[in-house]
Each structure stands twice: as structure tokens, then as C-alpha cells.
Amino acid sequence: MPKPELIDRYNRRLTYLRISITDRCNLRCLYCVPRDAIPKLRHTEVLRYEEILRLIRIGVCLGISKIRITGGEPLVRKGFDAFLSELNQIEGLADLSLTTNGVLLEDHIEKIRFAGIRRINVSLDTLNRKKYEQITGHDSFEKVWKGIRLAQDMGFDPIKINVVALNGINDDDLADLAELTFSYPFHIRFIEYMPIGNACLTCNRHLPADEIKTRIRCLGNLTPVKKEAYDGPADRYQLEGAKGEIGFISAISQHFCHRCNRLRLTASGHLRPCLLSDFQVDLKGPLRKGCLDSELVNLFLKTAHCKPYQHGLSMEHPTGVSGQMHAIGG
Ligand code: SAM
Numbered sequence: 001m002p003k004p005e006l007i008d009r010y011n012r013r014l015t016y017l018r019i020s021i022t023d024r025c026n027l028r029c030l031y032c033v034p035r036d037a038i039p040k041l042r043h044t045e046v047l048r049y050e051e052i053l054r055l056i057r058i059g060v061c062l063g064i065s066k067i068r069i070t071g072g073e074p075l076v077r078k079g080f081d082a083f084l085s086e087l088n089q090i091e092g093l094a095d096l097s098l099t100t101n102g103v104l105l106e107d108h109i110e111k112i113r114f115a116g117i118r119r120i121n122v123s124l125d126t127l128n129r130k131k132y133e134q135i136t137g138h139d140s141f142e143k144v145w146k147g148i149r150l151a152q153d154m155g156f157d158p159i160k161i162n163v164v165a166l167n168g169i170n171d172d173d174l175a176d177l178a179e180l181t182f183s184y185p186f187h188i189r190f191i192e193y194m195p196i197g198n199a200c201l202t203c204n205r206h207l208p209a210d211e212i213k214t215r216i217r218c219l220g221n222l223t224p225v226k227k228e229a230y231d232g233p234a235d236r237y238q239l240e241g242a243k244g245e246i247g248f249i250s251a252i253s254q255h256f257c258h259r260c261n262r263l264r265l266t267a268s269g270h271l272r273p274c275l276l277s278d279f280q281v282d283l284k285g286p287l288r289k290g291c292l293d294s295e296l297v298n299l300f301l302k303t304a305h306c307k308p309y310q311h312g313l314s315m316e317h318p319t320g321v322s323g324q325m326h327a328i329g330g
Contacts, residue, residue: 005063006300008273008307012261017064019052019265020329021080022072027101028137029123031164031205032325034198047269049083051287055265056090058296064263066095068121070329072267075104084115097121099162099330103140105147113154121160121189122148126173127180135169152184160187160247165207171215178216181244189234189247194313196276197324209235209250222246233260251276257310263303266328271303275328276311276321 006014023041025033047055056067067087074080088096097119098112105112105122112120124144125135132141151159163170163177177188190212195203207215213222222237225245233256234247250256257274264272269284281303286295313321 003061004297004301006059006263006304008304010258010307010309012259012307013063014261014263014273014304014307015063016066016068016262017056017059017265018068018070018262018329019056020070020072020267020327021049021052021074021083022046022077023267023327024076025071025073025101025326026076026103026138027073027140029101029125029164030135030169031166031193031199031201032330034324036198038324038326041268045284046267047265047284049079049086051269051284052083052265053086053090054287054293055283055296056087058293058300059263060090060092062297062300065093067093068097068099070099072326072329073101073103074098075100075108081108081111081115084112084117088116095119099123101136102144102147103138106143106150109147109150109154113156118156119158119160120151120156121162122151123162123164124148124177125163125166126170127176128173131170131173135166148186152186157185158187158245159185160189162189162191164191164193165212166193166201166205167207167211169205171207174212174215175218178219178239178246181239181242181246182219184244186244187236187247188244189249191249192252194251194276194325196313196321197327198322199325206252208253209248210253212248216246251311252313255310257308260307263300263307264328268327271300272323272328273303273307274311275330276313277308278321278323279306279308281306 099121102122126132129141133139193206220239225236234249236247238245270280272280281299
């Protein structure tokens with residue numbers, strides 16, 4: 001019998017699993033959290049670490065080779081470092097990384113390094129302290145920046161800085177962020193705002209990648225960077241003379257669904273084949289009823305089979321997805 005693999009109906013091999021280990025977050029970013037009160041999962045509703053590890057081992061047997069830990073904010077969950085250490089010991093994983101808002105990075109960077117993580121993404125949408133507070137609801141810019149610099153000093157590489165570009169909010173900060181690449185080897189990744197769930201922002205905040213490029217053109221020409229094996233969806237570029245890189249994630253204006261290789265595991269134990277579709281498969285229920293690994297394998301395969309060819313979200317039809325970004329993990 002050939003080994004089952006996560007290949008969807010359109011022949012895409014799904015090798016990348018993004019895992020949200022908590023729905024809780026210590027920031028309230030305008031583009032992420034809902035307008036209304038945030039419903040929180042009860043502790044018992046959140047997958048336990050040993051449950052996540054079991055699911056990861058199954059995923060790896062099915063061909064998952066790349067994992068990103070996200071949230072909510074992953075660093076607010078107790079015991080994340082021991083979990084990361086265990087995860088790092090699973091054979092067959094070629095790439096393991098973490099996405100954080102960076103507020104607790106300085107406090108935990110040693111533990112993260114000790115757990116074997118060397119690649120991090122930090123969300124930072126502006127270099128202006130006041131603006132940071134306006135976007136995130138917290139005056140934590142200095143903490144995040146210190147965390148990033150410390151990570152650099154400790155040899156984390158690459159350090160990717162995720163910037164959600166927001167028309168009329170941080171569009172005048174985008175060139176400053178891109179300019180960082182002249183002084184630091186950071187990868188600045190401009191992400192198009194995705195209006196999903198019951199987010200606080202309206203669609204006119206969306207800034208397409210072409211428009212972002214126009215905003216940073218004053219810094220010089222963007223030369224494309226060659227793609228690498230574990231590249232994500234970003235189109236990568238470099239400014240002449242820069243140490244770092246600039247990437248654009250144009251999920252709406254030029255979606256990259258045809259090359260999407262991702263599955264997402266939510267903190268509540270649901271496997272989602274597409275960030276921008278509400279379809280999900282419950283793994284926690286069967287897992288807690290004591291199901292066999294073979295049953296979980298079938299649920300992984302079913303999820304892969306149901307991966308849509310492409311998402312249907314557009315600025316003309318923005319309300320198609322009710323899931324919240326903070327709950328899914330981005
Ligand atoms: N708390 C962590 C953080 O802030 O990086 C991890 C979770 S966050 C949901 C993961 C990523 O999703 C972040 O880089 C964030 O900027 C991005 N994100 C959240 N809401 C978004 C939205 N509506 N559109 C585009 N990106 C979004």
C-alpha cells in the first residue's frame with residue numbers, strides 16, 4: 001500500500017501546517033480582533049500540548065515538513081517553551097518557526113532559542129510609538145523593538161517583520177519600515193489587509209500590493225530575489241545596497257491559491273484547509289473520544305480533499321468569512 005499523503009483534488013501537496021496554540025492575545029490590533037467583545041475559549045476547549053503533538057506526528061507521517069506556531073499570541077500560553085522543545089525533536093520536520101507580536105519576546109527569547117527555534121516572524125506595523133498604540137491598543141512599541149534587536153543579537157535568522165498595510169492608518173509608515181532593510185538584515189513583509197470576521201476596520205483600509213510598492217518607491221528599485229525551497233507566499237525583493245529583503249503578501253489583489261500548500265490547526269482543535277473559508281474539520285472531538293491514529297489520518301485526508309481551489313474573498317465580497325483572524329492564527 002502506498003503511504004497516504006496530503007495531496008488535494010488539484011494536485012497541491014500540503015506540506016505546511018500552521019498551528020494556533022491559543023486564541024488569547026495581549027494586544028487588540030484593529031485589523032485582527034472583532035468589533036464586539038471577544039469570545040474566549042474555555043481552557044478545556046483548547047487543545048492540550050500533548051494533543052497537538054500527537055496531531056503533528058500524524059501530519060508529519062502524511063508529509064507535513066514545515067510548521068509555524070502562532071496564536072492568538074503564542075507567548076502568552078504557559079509552557080510554550082517545553083512544547084517547542086518537544087516539537088523540535090520530532091523527526092521529519094525541516095522547518096519550524098514562530099509568529100509573535102513580540103511584546104514578550106525580550107522576556108522569553110532565551111527559552112525560544114533553547115527550544116531550538118531560529119526563525120521568527122514579529123508583527124510590527126509602524127515605527128511610531130503613538131501609532132503603534134493606536135493600532136494595537138497598547139504602548140508596547142519599545143518592548144517589541146528591543147525584543148527584535150535582541151533576537152538579532154542572538155543570531156535568529158531570518159527575522160521577518162510582518163506589516164499589515166492599512167490605508168489611512170500606517171500607509172505613511174511603510175517607507176520607514178522598508179528603509180530598515182538598509183541597516184538591518186530583516187525581511188519586511190507587507191501583508192494586504194484581509195477583511196474577515198467581524199473586524200473593526202472597513203474595506204477601504206485595504207491597500208493592494210501595487211499601491212504599497214508605490215509608497216516605498218522613493219527608496220529605490222526593487223530587484224526580485226530568487227525563490228527558495230521553503231519560501232512562503234511572499235513575492236520577495238531587495239532594494240539596492242540593502243542588507244534585508246522586502247516581501248509582499250497579496251492575498252487579495254493577486255492571490256496565490258494555486259500554490260497554497262497550507263493547512264491550519266486552530267486552538268480549538270479544528271483543521272482548516274483555507275484561511276479564507278469557514279470550512280473546518282473537528283479533530284478534538286474524535287481525539288478526546290479515544291479514536292485511533294488511523295481515524296485521525298482519515299480526517300487529515302478529508303480536510304485536504306476539501307481544500308477549495310481558491311478563496312472567494314474580494315473587496316467586492318468582503319463578508320464571506322465569519323472566522324476571526326485571532327482565532328485562526330493568520
Ligand atoms: N499574535 C501573533 C502576531 O501578532 O504575530 C500571531 C497571531 S496573528 C493573527 C498572525 C498574523 O496575522 C500577524 O502577522 C498579523 O499581522 C496577521 N493578521 C491578523 N489579522 C489580519 C488581517 N485582518 N489581515 C491580514 N493579516 C492579518
